[in-house]
Amino acid sequence: MGTLFDECASRGGATVVHLDRPFDLPGAGGIAYDLAQLATLVEETAGWLAAAGVRARDRVAIVKDNHWDYDLLACAAVRLGAVPAQLSAHLAAEPLATLLARLRPRLLVTTAALLERHRADGADPVQRAERTVVLDAPAEGATLVDEVRGATAPAPRRRDPDAPLVINHTSGTTGVPKLVAHTTRTIIHKLARFETFRYPRIGVRREDTVVNASSYAHGRTFCWTASVLCLAPREIAILTRHAPEEADLFLRDHPPTVLEALPSVYNRLRPLTGRLDQPFRRVRLYVSTYDAVHPPTLRAFLGASRERGAVWMQGWGQTETGPLTFRFHTRRSLRGAGEVDARDLGRPVPFRTRLRVVDPDTFAPLPPGRAGLLLARTGARAPGYLGEEERWRAKDRDGWWNTGDVGVRDRTGAVRLLDREVDHAPGLSCLQLEDVLEDRLPWLSECVVLTPPDSDPVPVLVTADGTYDATEFKRAVDDLPPLAEPVARAEASIPRTGTGKVRRHALLEQLTGRPDAAGTGRWT
Structure with a gap:
């Protein structure tokens, strides 16, 4: 990667790379690059990282605004053997301080704006690193990047393939x-090598325009960077706005x-699909990871494409394992009678992953049709958690x-996701309820079903103005399991992770004063 x-x-x-805004790296003012220019930028970055004291096997923590230069910075550190x-800039002060304490980085690369924000919250990331370099403006206790720029990068260093290469955090x-x-x-x-094959229909072609709108602090884009360039x-x-x-x-x-x-992001961009002059006409492949996409969004984007064979590829996996299953949607598959089950995750990746369902108490394998904990076996599994070996x-x-x-x-081996164990209540699937309600109530931006212990699930209705139609809601839930009175919220009030997932326990604590849900949380 270096x-x-x-x-x-x-x-x-x-390949030409286009940006919706310039990188945050020094000397990177343009919004269009060829590969040679990007290679030069990575080498220059490696030079100033080395001048800041980074050596082989050192850890370099990167916390900044969301952009693809997360991966350029990572490649520059890898080039030095570091x-x-x-780390996502969405992390609150306390979680970021905890992660930095586990990392003990030789160098922290960040921004003065982020330091100011966290210091206002009572934490100082500078204290968790041997040295800090800021990219945007002078900051107390940190070195401005201009002070270390211009140094020649050392020759690239290789490492053992089983030595740590990159560290990412879970959602x-x-x-x-x-x-x-x-x-x-x-x-x-x-993982990355598996994506470099030109698979029929779903493989990247030389004539493609590939657009990525992701959270670039996470492992998915580091893997994507390796494969898409090849x-x-x-x-x-690269879309960041x-x-x-x-x-x-x-x-x-x-x-x-x-x-x-x-x-x-798909959810935010969905209004564009309804315009006469919308930008998705040429899309032949949509890709989503991190979380399931609800049926109305699937229909909107597949319907916006004018490509006859347009496909939506949904991957399910984890930071620790990479993708475990794939599911494909087409306009035809979404046109059938009844409500679409977007929680059908498809089958394990052939020859690469195996899945089994076990009893959560005894870990005995369960037969098809019985709900239980999902266990996975894959050669792509990471070696461990940093600082949390137990x-x-x-x-x-x-x-x-x-x-x-x-x-x-x-019986065919297809997997259907019900819930995270920590959120699961016996006899129902909160995730499926969310799909059904979003399908039946088109004015919803999103539905989040929370499971406080010893009470009915609470539907949180995310709408444009934080209000909802009580009559329509009552009609929509008439044949569903008992639910508590709904709570309406505007989008801005929903706590989320850097990948846009709802922080369910934080939202539950906002509403009830208690963060604990119906599950045990033993395996989160």
Whole structure:
């Protein structure tokens, strides 16, 4: 990864990368780059990281505004033989301080704005690192990047394929995220290499315009960076501004043929699909990970494409394992009678992953049709959690990984996700209830069903103005399990992670004063 851009440029790759705003890196003022220019930027970044004291095997923590230069910074650190740790700027002061304490980084790369925000909350990230470099403006206790710029980068260093390569954190929907340390063997050889084949219909082609709108602090985009550059599409476009009016102009300039985005971003961009001159006409492949996408959003985006064989590829997996299953949607599959079950996750990745459903108390395998804990086996599993070895061992069951999800398999091997175990209440699936309500109530932006212990599930209705139609809601839930009185909220009041997932326990605490849900939470 340290020489990825150099190698792709030397092979004559003609990919052009377009940005919706300039990188936050010094010396990076443009919004269009070829691979040679990106290779130079990575090398220059490695130079100033080395001048800041980074050496082989050091940890470099990166916390900044969301942009693809997270991966350029990571590649520059890898080039030096160091281990980058990509941490989301969405993390609150206390969780970030905890993760930095576990990391003990030689260098923290961040911004003066982020330091100011966290200091106002009573925490100082500078105290958790040996040295701090800020990218935007002078800050007390930190070195401005201009003071270390201009140094020549040392020669690239290689590492053992089983040594730590990159550290990413999990989403953190239920508390402080875990730090997952992947190796070259797991995230590159097992995951990224698998994506570099030109699969029929779903493979990236040389004439494609690939648009990515993700959270670039997470492991998915580090893996994506490795694979997409090797596939060498004509254009790569990076979308960081997700407000519909801002994104619309950028997408019109670079209409995607392949679009990968966070589920929350798809939800935000959905209003664009209804316009006469919308930017999704050429999309033949939509990709989503991190979380399931609700049926109305699937229909809207697939309906916006004018490609006859447009496909939606939904992946289910975890930071620790990479993708475990794939499910494909088409306009035809969404046109059938009845409500679409978006929690049908498809089947395990052939020849790469295995899944089993077990009793949560005895861990005995359960037959098809019985709900239980989902365990996974894959060669792409990371070696462990940083600073939480006991927690890792508790989730490892003789080589089978406890995902902490509750699901059921049918006789064909297809997996249906019910809930996270910590949120699961016997006899129902909150996730399925959310799908049904969003399908029946088109004015909903999102529905979140919470499960306080010893009481009926609470539906939280996310709407444009924080109000709802009580009559329509009552009609929609008439044939559903008993629910508590709904709570309406505007989008801005919903606590989320950096990947747009709802922090369910934080929301539950807002509403009830207690963060604990119906499940045990033993495997979160």
